[in-house]
Amino acid sequence: MEILLAIMVGLLYAAGLFMILRRSLVKLIIGLVLLGNGANLLIFLLGRLVKGRPPIIPEGSKALAGAFADPVPQALILTAIVISFGLQSFAIILIKQAYKVVGTDDLDEINATDEDA
Amino acid sequence: MLLAVLSGFIFALGLAAFGRRFKGRAVVLSALLPFGLFAYFLSLLPGAAAGQPAVYRYAWAPSLGVELSFHADGLGLLFALIISGIGTLVFLYSAEYMKGHKYLGRFYAYLGAFMGAMLGVVLSDNILALFIFWELTSLSSFFLIGFKNEEAASRRSALTALGVTGAGGLLLLAGALLLVYVTGTYSIREMLTSGVALPEHGLYPAVLCLVFGAAFTKSAQFPFHFWLPEAMKAPTPVSTYLHSATMVKAGIYLLMRLSPLLSGHQYWHATLITLGGVTMLYAAVHILFRTDLKGILAYSTVAALGILAFLIGIGTEAALLAAAVFVLVHALYKAALFLIAGIIDHEAGTRDVTRLSGLGRIMLPVAAAGFLVAISSAGAPPTFGFVGKDLIYEATLHAGPWSTLLTAMAILANMLLLYGGFVAGIRPFAGPLPEEFEKAHMPGPLLWVPPVLLAALSLLFGLAPQLLEGMLARPAVAAMVAGQPDFHLKLWHGFNLVLQLSGLTLAGGLLLYWLFRPSLRLERRIGRLENISPKGITEGLARGFERFSGWYTHLLQSGYVRRYVFIIISFLLALVSYRIFTSVNLYIDYGRISSMATYEAVILLLMLVATLIAVFTDSRLAAVAAMGVVGYSICLLFVFYSAPDLAMTQFAIDTLTVILFVLVLYRLPKYLKISNTRGRLRDGALALAFGMLITVLALEVLNEDINREVGNYYAEHAYVLARGKNIVNVILVDFRGMDTLVEISVLTVAAVGVFSLLGTGLDIKKRGEK
Numbered sequence: 001m002e003i004l005l006a007i008m009v010g011l012l013y014a015a016g017l018f019m020i021l022r023r024s025l026v027k028l029i030i031g032l033v034l035l036g037n038g039a040n041l042l043i044f045l046l047g048r049l050v051k052g053r054p055p056i057i058p059e060g061s062k063a064l065a066g067a068f069a070d071p072v073p074q075a076l077i078l079t080a081i082v083i084s085f086g087l088q089s090f091a092i093i094l095i096k097q098a099y100k101v102v103g104t105d106d107l108d109e110i111n112a113t114d115e116d117a
Numbered sequence: 118m119l120l121a122v123l124s125g126f127i128f129a130l131g132l133a134a135f136g137r138r139f140k141g142r143a144v145v146l147s148a149l150l151p152f153g154l155f156a157y158f159l160s161l162l163p164g165a166a167a168g169q170p171a172v173y174r175y176a177w178a179p180s181l182g183v184e185l186s187f188h189a190d191g192l193g194l195l196f197a198l199i200i201s202g203i204g205t206l207v208f209l210y211s212a213e214y215m216k217g218h219k220y221l222g223r224f225y226a227y228l229g230a231f232m233g234a235m236l237g238v239v240l241s242d243n244i245l246a247l248f249i250f251w252e253l254t255s256l257s258s259f260f261l262i263g264f265k266n267e268e269a270a271s272r273r274s275a276l277t278a279l280g281v282t283g284a285g286g287l288l289l290l291a292g293a294l295l296l297v298y299v300t301g302t303y304s305i306r307e308m309l310t311s312g313v314a315l316p317e318h319g320l321y322p323a324v325l326c327l328v329f330g331a332a333f334t335k336s337a338q339f340p341f342h343f344w345l346p347e348a349m350k351a352p353t354p355v356s357t358y359l360h361s362a363t364m365v366k367a368g369i370y371l372l373m374r375l376s377p378l379l380s381g382h383q384y385w386h387a388t389l390i391t392l393g394g395v396t397m398l399y400a401a402v403h404i405l406f407r408t409d410l411k412g413i414l415a416y417s418t419v420a421a422l423g424i425l426a427f428l429i430g431i432g433t434e435a436a437l438l439a440a441a442v443f444v445l446v447h448a449l450y451k452a453a454l455f456l457i458a459g460i461i462d463h464e465a466g467t468r469d470v471t472r473l474s475g476l477g478r479i480m481l482p483v484a485a486a487g488f489l490v491a492i493s494s495a496g497a498p499p500t501f502g503f504v505g506k507d508l509i510y511e512a513t514l515h516a517g518p519w520s521t522l523l524t525a526m527a528i529l530a531n532m533l534l535l536y537g538g539f540v541a542g543i544r545p546f547a548g549p550l551p552e553e554f555e556k557a558h559m560p561g562p563l564l565w566v567p568p569v570l571l572a573a574l575s576l577l578f579g580l581a582p583q584l585l586e587g588m589l590a591r592p593a594v595a596a597m598v599a600g601q602p603d604f605h606l607k608l609w610h611g612f613n614l615v616l617q618l619s620g621l622t623l624a625g626g627l628l629l630y631w632l633f634r635p636s637l638r639l640e641r642r643i644g645r646l647e648n649i650s651p652k653g654i655t656e657g658l659a660r661g662f663e664r665f666s667g668w669y670t671h672l673l674q675s676g677y678v679r680r681y682v683f684i685i686i687s688f689l690l691a692l693v694s695y696r697i698f699t700s701v702n703l704y705i706d707y708g709r710i711s712s713m714a715t716y717e718a719v720i721l722l723l724m725l726v727a728t729l730i731a732v733f734t735d736s737r738l739a740a741v742a743a744m745g746v747v748g749y750s751i752c753l754l755f756v757f758y759s760a761p762d763l764a765m766t767q768f769a770i771d772t773l774t775v776i777l778f779v780l781v782l783y784r785l786p787k788y789l790k791i792s793n794t795r796g797r798l799r800d801g802a803l804a805l806a807f808g809m810l811i812t813v814l815a816l817e818v819l820n821e822d823i824n825r826e827v828g829n830y831y832a833e834h835a836y837v838l839a840r841g842k843n844i845v846n847v848i849l850v851d852f853r854g855m856d857t858l859v860e861i862s863v864l865t866v867a868a869v870g871v872f873s874l875l876g877t878g879l880d881i882k883k884r885g886e887k
Contacts, residue, residue: 001711002816003705008725009811010810011725011808013811014804015729017803018800019732020678021683021803021804023679026737026740030731034731037747037751041751044755044763045819046818046819048823054760054761055844063834063836064833071831071845072828072831075849078845082860083863085774089774090870090874093870094870096784099784
């Protein structure tokens, strides 16, 4: 499983990077989302896969015992998911407005600050 | 002593503050500063002559080995006296010459700073302090050369000078550090007495190259000489001070100072003799082709510097004595000639020697001074120049196997120097007075007294050279040779070979002066060769470099996001994969791999297909949907692998993202098919390589044991300390509550951003409707 998952992570990274290298703004955002997913999955994978043992203390006991999934990467990923949502929503609205004002989503045409450039 | 060296800077700072009130009598009085320094250095002379030079130490940056330590031995004092003495005259002269100039205060501030820096160079014992002062002279001279900053030519020549001497300064720093490395001390004095035989050290060629680079650029040796004639755009007092008497001698000083340490090897002697010789002849011949007084003087200065380097290269005691004496000879007559050129420019309004004549009728004292220094530059008795020139011939005659050639070179250079001196010091005053100069009048005493004083000194030292012998010449030479030097300075040596050579020089030079007339035609003719001159080549190189850096910058700083990303990722990829494939043992530890259930395989397959669709589809809706599928698949993976919180968050967020995307999708542009197949292939290859790198990295990390200390701590304490059972939640809201607060703030900022963006959209729409 780990091997396949590692390959999947690599694929997500590749897909994300490929989309970021495109000239279209929409593709850029999709690329960012894919890359973010890849990164989350990478952290998750590196925190080791543990099946069926969530880091939740069972009724009646005061501490977890035995094997359980590491809570630290999970906390990290949770934060990352939320933050990347903030980024993505802002970016989506930004390109919408940018498109409205500039009239293009070709990155090469909006790389100058001068209005007439 | 610290105060003496720094007084120039203090003076400059004071002027920066009170520059506006600096005029009239205060300007003349400011000459008291260099004069006081002159007197102070004179008072140090007996100590230096007795072999007990004054030493002063002050820890400046001890951790870096930089200390302000000064050491007034004969050599340093010789230069310090020239600097402060000529400084006094230049301060006086400028008071009249620059009278009423808008930025007089600024001018004196630069002069003061320059004087301080120059004194620092010649008196510093710490080699890093020497470097710092050295750079300060370059900087202050930049401001002085470019003082007429409204003229483009001035600015350009100031930049040229800064470029050349600044580059030399960097070489000096490198050379100094190597010297410190080899000798193990920062103190020049200790270097000289350390007994390290540097010529046998492996780093000797490197040290030599660097020191030569520094000295040759500063002292305008071929092929770096071109900045000096350029620098004549400066006001004449500046040319006098910097470009004849002091700054250009800094390189000579460096060579003299380090000669006990570095000389004794063929590299040292051959390089200096060759380059010094080339410089003196090249520049001396150039004198013939100039019509501008200051141009003539500039080239004759370069020639004189060449002679100095040449003498240091010969390196015998006689040669070093000749060099030390010639430094003073040259400072006296060349400064005077510059000052006279300034007077002529000031009064007659031109420096063109083809037009100037007869001015002697108007300004007799100046003409007399001109005559005296001209014969001093010619090396005719009874002036100091004669003493200097005799010493030079003495040195070349006893210079070993090549002595005939070297002497011939020295004679030729001296003939041309004679010509230059006569053209600048005698021709403008001789002959009938043309009409155009009839309005010229006698300059004020502040202008004519300094050159007359210098001329008088030239004569005095010529008649009584023994005045200098014990106090100045002997300690100066003692700093450069081992043991006590033994010599006597005399005007008259009797009828010997040296005298006959002097006679030959005089005859040849005079013949040249009578027969040869400088003309514009010749100056133009040589101007055509500019493209292949060192100056032209250097400027071409500078332009080429500029173009190259422009091209290079455009290549890297293209302004296209994807190109930046491409470069960054390529670099990262190359670096990390090089490391991985050269020094990491690649393997997969199957013992750590868990098995896989069918539903998991299905999910992975789903993700794979969805990712491919997201990348390759032409429909935006399909891409967004596929992106959602990827997100949900990840969500399922979280469910299977014990991360319920993550699953919930991912589910919610992914849903929101997709909804948001779909909502604005039809306000978004259609996909453009801009890139060509080749570009896509290139990007695809990079992306795949990068993905593979991540996969390899992930697999490598999985081989290692994981440290679960932090996770276990939270697991043990979540309930005990925070009364929570969901450990992930407890971490977020309790253990790392502050982080979560910041995270929420970030989200708030994003939300505000989204809101305000939507707001602007409305505004633009309204404006459009109106």
